[in-house]
Amino acid sequence: MAAKKEIKNAFYAQSGGVTAVINASACGVIETARANKGKIGKVYAGRNGIIGALTEDLIDTSKETTSAIAALRSTPSGAFGSCRFKLKSLEANKREYERLIEVFKAHNIGYFFYNGGGDSADTCYKVSQLSKKMGYPIQAIHVPKTVDNDLPITDNCPGFGSVAKYIAVSTLEASFDVRSMAKTSTKVFVVEVMGRHAGWIAAAGGLVEDQGIPVLILFPEVEFNKEKFIAAVDAKVKEHGFCTIVVSEGCHYPDGKFLAEQGSRDAFGHAQLGGAAPVVANMIKEALGHKFHWAVADYLQRAARHIASKTDVKQAYELGKKAVQLAIQGENSVMPTVDRISDEPYKYKIGMAPLSKVANVEKFMPKNFISKDGFGITKKCKAYLYPLIQGEDYPKYKKGLPQYVTLKNVAVEKKLPEFEL
């Protein structure tokens, strides 16, 4: 009798800023693993991302009911906890990698699914090299996620479509509001959106132009020129009586200084931004005298599962599912991707990219997506964006509130001594 092939367990973790649909990817991973019980064992989730692996703080997802896992599809945030923690290189911190291998060994883990953005793709890539460099057989698959939409190769990233929809819808609604008030009151509305380096989210605000709204966008990709900007606002208000401005948190002066910095930095060394909207609003008030209102959407935008894009939710799930299928097929060091076939009708397929080409590469807005004056988006950009915000995928409600799931998150028994981070 041939020896039975040993079934390995999987590790799954959520990393970096969470989104409205990262749990839909988790749902795709777990449901697909459950459907392939002969090939893949349990899915252990890292409590608070990779930290859960390092500290052997694993969550046994097999303790969750079928309906709880299904409910992840319509629950925003990271159900297992996320973290901002970047592994150093193998050379710089061998101790952490050795610990990861110990934990993987102790729990018979052969698959590593990492659900995150650019920095996380780098971590996943490093883990994928462990087989070669340290002799431990592990298959590492990265599941893309980032509202910033800045991962390369894939046409778009889960999380982005829903933020884009939220920003487009909210900008439209607030613009209707300002238009109503403009005669005697507010003439300028400024909304600040996420996006440190790439203006994808801000670009989504530009879609309201097609609904007759005068809108100006301040991209991180375009150096801020106050004089030119004030002239543009003045022209819009003179023509339409009001104007909406969408400012990216990453908007900056030619010398690199952000319009507003809070001064603190996160674990990855990124400046913590926020507060560009009031700066821009006051600038306009001073130059043109217009009454203004401003909003900073912050977490509201990336958590807004209530207005998630149906396309986005579907793709988030499909990419999670594909990650498990790729693992079963024996792949390592790859990321499933969305490959666009056509804009209208929107068609795409799920493809695959090597992590070596994904890690540490940031995708910015192409030049031909930004209008010549630097304050708007082009037809090409709109054709790219519309499919991503298509469709609504409403959660269920009870007593007026969405029914989001909180998992039991039962811990797997520890087998190893403690580890200091």
Place this chain on the structure above:
Amino acid sequence: MAAKKEIKNAFYAQSGGVTAVINASACGVIETARANKGKIGKVYAGRNGIIGALTEDLIDTSKETTSAIAALRSTPSGAFGSCRFKLKSLEANKREYERLIEVFKAHNIGYFFYNGGGDSADTCYKVSQLSKKMGYPIQAIHVPKTVDNDLPITDNCPGFGSVAKYIAVSTLEASFDVRSMAKTSTKVFVVEVMGRHAGWIAAAGGLVEDQGIPVLILFPEVEFNKEKFIAAVDAKVKEHGFCTIVVSEGCHYPDGKFLAEQGSRDAFGHAQLGGAAPVVANMIKEALGHKFHWAVADYLQRAARHIASKTDVKQAYELGKKAVQLAIQGENSVMPTVDRISDEPYKYKIGMAPLSKVANVEKFMPKNFISKDGFGITKKCKAYLYPLIQGEDYPKYKKGLPQYVTLKNVAVEKKLPEFEL
């Protein structure tokens, strides 16, 4: 043959800050007037509120199609334009009242429907006295509208239920997000909401407590005590690992100073607020060292028709409808009201209040709606709030965006000389 009773036209205007459902009231007014053609003539809307009446800038709503008027029900903002403009007393500014009468006479207007909040109820009340004081027969009916929910007598005000739903949903979503990040990153999330004097909107954020979220509310009704507040945040973060804070824009120190003032004032002399969230967030960072995120919802909250409360939309429509019915019945100087019969199951009827008892009266949160420590809401408050956020009333979407209507707003031909405001 008896002389045919002359059919009078109606004037309708939107006043003050607009909401997600003020157009649903407009829809109720116009559809009900259209259904009573034998009793009421055309509905002329004031372009930009009462200013439209003073400047004889009237919009002929009969030029709009049935479907355009129906679409108002699911369109946020003020379709005819609103204004911040308060009529002085008859004694202080007889000229404006004489002008109003001239315009009403010139366009055969016998009904005055004014859709607004507290200041507007005062204007409507003054107009309702014109028959008695200046001999011009006019029936003035006030249609309640205010996200602040601060009108007396009526159980609640159209616009509030939808903002409450938006704030409850958004606070829940953002809290799930913070909970995911709290281990290594953001531990405190602060969201700033509207409400200058009354904390109704902030209170809605308190509903997330029932979903297991640690939340602290800063009401305008409770004098801000920094020491007590920081201690409360510290306790929540120690217990739960994170904390959400909902701060009302009207939150202030014992001496009346707002946590953040922008320095400018609106036409009614109210201070223009905004920016309490970053103040609170930085205060916590300084005292406790926690990483924070903050959002200022501003117009996004009151314009958020995409997540409007079905109860709110229904009541906004019904109150507009009732206003016309009251006018037909010969009423003057009244406001239709929502009279609650029971919380669960939620039952109410549409009643009526005299404007003399509505104008210039502000309704604050009852003391027994605020928890003893001043940072939360009580069971009584929750029983009041839940019915108001019940149900979803989604607009139709096209290409991923809601299909909101922009009316033609055809002007009525002017018959009078110009009038300087």
